[in-house]
Amino acid sequence: MRKTLLSLFMLVSVAVAMAEDYTQYVDPRIGSIGLGRTFIGPAMPFGMVKPGPDCVNMPNAGWAPMPEKVAGFTQTHVSGTGGGQKYGNILLQPYLDGQQLREGVMAQRRIGETIDLGYYSCLYQNHISTEITTAGRCAFYRISYPQPGRLFIDASWFLGKDTIPDKREAQQLVGTHVSIVSPTCVEGWSSVRGGWNNGDAYTVYFSLHTDKAFSVLQSDEQTCRLAFADETVNIKVGISYVSCEKARANIPANTFGQQLATLRAEWQKMLSRLKYQGTEKNMRMFYTALYHVMLMPVNKTGENPKWADSPYHDDYYAIWDTYRTSTPLLGVYYPEIQRDIVNSLLNIYKNEGYMPDARSGDCNGRTQGGSHGEVVVADAMARGLDGIDYELALQAMIKDAEVPPTDHEKEGRGGLQEYNTLGYIPYGIPRAGTRTVEYAFDDWCIAQVAKRLGKEDIYDKYMSRSGNWRNLWRADYEWKGMKGFIMPRDAQGRWLDSVPWGKSKVYHPLIPYRPDTKVAPWYLPWWNTFFYEALSAEYSLSVPHDVPGLIDACGGADAFRKRLDTFFAEGHYNVANEPSFLTPWLYHFIGRPDLSRDRVTRIINENFSDQPDGLPGNDDGGAMSSWLIWGMLGKYPLAGTCQFLEFPQDDAIEQKSQNDMLMCFVLNRQYRNWPYSYRWNGDILEIRCNTAIYNIHRNVVDNASGFSWESAQARNARYDNVSGTFGFISKAAYAALLAKGRFTYDGITWRKVDETAENIHVRADKDNTEMWIAKDRELPIVMKMKNNPLGIDWDMKQ
Incomplete structure (x- = not known):
């Protein structure tokens, strides 16, 4: 039986303002x-x-x-x-x-x-x-x-x-x-x-x-x-x-x-851009959370005493907090605001040399876990936000990744030389564990932007670096029945079983390092620890760009399910801090979105309310509130992409159409069947495959020059689970196929082999991959694929 958030029925849409006064909530x-x-x-x-x-x-x-x-x-x-x-x-x-x-x-x-x-x-x-x-x-x-x-x-x-x-x-x-x-x-x-x-x-x-x-x-x-x-x-x-x-x-x-x-x-x-229906209590929780998201950053266009470029926003407090949930929320529902925010980051880069990870009072600082302007840019690009100079953005991102700053607490990346040389940041450099894991994600975001700009060499370089989280993955470390953790390592590559406790230069005791160790006395701040505002138990589940790889490192789907259950049962989940934002949703990646729904629903019920103490941690400029919004909507954004994880709607009754299909595919010699559908919502095409949701702008659908089915999961087919993929060619490519019998995507030419009343059969010159493209549908869906070098072949069934 489907569990609903706080016993409410949810109805959400993006539409014009209605008569209801949302400010009352x-x-x-x-x-x-x-x-x-x-x-x-x-x-x-x-x-x-x-x-x-x-x-x-x-x-x-x-x-x-x-x-x-x-x-x-x-x-x-x-x-x-x-x-x-x-x-x-x-x-x-x-x-x-x-x-x-x-x-x-x-x-x-x-x-x-x-x-x-x-x-x-x-x-x-x-x-x-x-x-x-x-x-x-x-x-x-x-x-x-x-x-x-x-x-x-x-x-x-x-x-x-x-x-x-x-x-x-x-x-x-x-x-x-x-x-x-x-x-x-x-x-x-x-x-x-x-x-x-x-x-x-x-x-x-x-x-x-x-x-x-x-x-x-x-x-x-x-x-x-x-x-x-x-x-x-x-x-x-x-x-x-x-x-x-x-x-x-x-x-x-x-x-x-x-x-x-x-x-x-x-x-x-x-507020009226999101229509939410529920109890009075939940309406207050939802719309107050949405209100909180729009308090910061602040629009100071025309109020910058240092330079006149516009737009200009200040009080990013901090992007480390907001990139996971606030950034995607603004990108989806307030794209004109998010466009200005991204351009503001680029104006700061142009005039001061670095995009901020945090900024207030017209001054960059303080960087917490990474250089997460990269995530903001990648998220905007994935969602089709126009009016942004993505070539300039890529320059700014690469500077973060390659040029050590004068003051790494102010901007850029601390420990960058070690990260780029060793592939990880060794223990002793503050926040080494957090920085290694989050730099890997930042590098993945650089790769995505480079890919969309057609810069394959840059894409390959940073995709390789995005795997650096594995360099701190200690596969043989077992704790409470869980095996494999992000653990401290010195510059010589040795794993550290004991680490110094505190910063005293006189008395520096060693303590055993475990996944629940803070490695500092209570009176020292998180800035000096191996992980920032989290512990190894939490960060070892925080690899948002490579969750299938994380599942593999943990021993596969069954071991991962047990690990998640233990993680929550033993009380290691910290609702109050951002590194755990994605964790309750991770059941999606092992095919159990119902368990994600149950976890998220319980977390909201037990930790959030419409009372003055109704937030379990610092709101951090709307970060905590935006997590609540997504949970109440029943979906979660994968930052840096256009994908969502969504609660299963077990008792929903929907009218079926030709846009509803079943994707039957083979992965690693295993057959899988997933529901697949697509719908237009204004200029946004919403594609659903299994538990993944993709929102793609009409401009991309019409004019894309690359394979839109190249999701993060599809590009790395060695994983034993794929959370979602989809396939269609742009209408521009389809028009070329009809006119010339061929089209070119990503530099690969595809030529017509034959056709039937339903499909056009094409083959790639480069690797002989074959596709059958629908003729009788509004969208040029790839109904069938064979010989795909990524290892994912599929056949769409009505």
């Missing part, structure tokens, strides 16, 4: 307490300005629940991040006559609070009410005082202050300026460096305008205090990273109410 409180760390204040989709409260304990997103006191309201925040803080700039704090600063802070206690999409309000104990909404680059405030009120403006405030100079991940003040421009305008700037990415200084310029005149009580380079004769004041704060003049120009003419309506209309437009 967004609850910014979800994920704000506990590990989620999501931003609760108002925000536009990918908006640069995110105004909200900063509490005195300085959480990463500023807000903390009552009774924590509020230091004031700042204009810039991130969402869902771990590590050190970033932003929290240009603080406003309303107060009453008689209240004083204490240690530079005028903390206020809340007695009431409202948190909604695009709107935040709170009531202080002294009965000051502050309401906030926002435009993309301007914050709107409506402040109501119980008596003529006052306002404290502090340009020197920011999150993550520390008394230790240059403390790692702490923000440090560089300089400020505050100027009284008129009785209704204050302008200035704040320059801050450091934070989570240890970045160079960034400068936030502001232009603050009030609808009521004020008198100045105090003013200096860092702060000012204003007094109003009125009890209600509307304030707009334009923000820019370029100048006060630009901040002033970023202020729209809207009133508070008009801007709130504009914001909600924009969110309705974005």
Whole structure:
């Protein structure tokens, strides 16, 4: 019997906006307490300005629940991040006559609070009410005082202050300026460096305008205090990273109410691209997760103080977190946004030398596990996103793979010389295990882009490197009945059974290394360990580009099934971190998508909810939320490809057509039968084969110059399981076949042998592979293939 997510029936489609108001299901409180760390204040989709409260304990997103006191309201925040803080700039704090600063802070206690999409309000104990909404680059405030009120403006405030100079991940003040421009305008700037990415200084310029005149009580380079004769004041704060003049120009003419309506209309437009039906609870979970995905990265086009190329996005926090699930989600449902994001990465490369793996405050850093701009580019290309210079992108990817950076925590690949020389990164270089495995995947992505650009030599080189994960695969290591793990190795090629514990130069004890060993004391961060934010037990199942090869290395399908069962039963699965995102879906690759469905459903039921603590780990700029979205949709993207894994729809009733067939094929002398179908969804052709889903743009269907059936699995037929393949030639090639009796694909000429009423029989000049191409179907399907050198021959049956 089919299990449904949280006992709901799902219906998903991409379509035009319907009458239903999807904004009603967004609850910014979800994920704000506990590990989620999501931003609760108002925000536009990918908006640069995110105004909200900063509490005195300085959480990463500023807000903390009552009774924590509020230091004031700042204009810039991130969402869902771990590590050190970033932003929290240009603080406003309303107060009453008689209240004083204490240690530079005028903390206020809340007695009431409202948190909604695009709107935040709170009531202080002294009965000051502050309401906030926002435009993309301007914050709107409506402040109501119980008596003529006052306002404290502090340009020197920011999150993550520390008394230790240059403390790692702490923000440090560089300089400020505050100027009284008129009785209704204050302008200035704040320059801050450091934070989570240890970045160079960034400068936030502001232009603050009030609808009521004020008198100045105090003013200096860092702060000012204003007094109003009125009890209600509307304030707009334009923000820019370029100048006060630009901040002033970023202020729209809207009133508070008009801007709130504009914001909600924009969110309705974005949220309505995905239609999801379920219980009220699940609707809240789904649409809040979708909302979270669109909080970062932020669109700062025209706001880059270093160079003018556009588009420009900032706050990739970090691509290591988002490439698995957020990147494909944007590529499928918001391709115009993802196109701009990719072009932004390329503009950063053109002007600064490397694509970032992470970036904030207009500065690259910090790289975590790899150089995953490669995955973002490969994913965009696989999904047919146009308007991207893929030749330039390939240059950027190859630079990551070949040129060691000056600062590998900022950009590029650390341990690159060892990786390219040894084929792995030896123990002792931070995050050696993670980097080896993820560089192999990055190299696979380079190969895919090179292949599509017709650069066979580059393709062959990086496909070879994509197997480097095997160089840390210790096949004879057995633990808890599981055999074969990614394990530490030194530069001489020796496996290490014991490794140093910690970083002390005085006392450096050795401890046995096992698949559940962190190799550092609890107080040391993941940056210095063999694996980043995971252990060998997890990373030994994290080879997304070569899962069939991983299954083979684990001893075959039966051993792999037992390994997965043990992995979950023994508690090694970590729902809170990204390296395990794919793991519950791996049952697909051994022909048991029902077990993937059961695992994913259980994980969602046990770890996610519509409550403030409803996310089990850092949202990481929407990474955790996008995993939830895919799970609730019942499918999972294979990043860097156009393929999906999908839950089996056991009880679905579908009308059959000639587009529904059975693929009967031989692989390694074994016969298999898989369901095969294709459907058009606008300009996207959706092909399903077994549990794999391929989304292919109409331009590729019409004009492709290579075999579209060349999936990652098909290209390496030594595996004993293939999760999906498909075959058709482009309509352009089919037209050439009809006109000339031949066509050329991938440099191989195919010539007509004979034909029947149903099929045209062709043979390849190069290797005598034979195909029978359908004549009577809308798509030129390869109905039959023989003598395929990849070892996969098939016959389509109706």
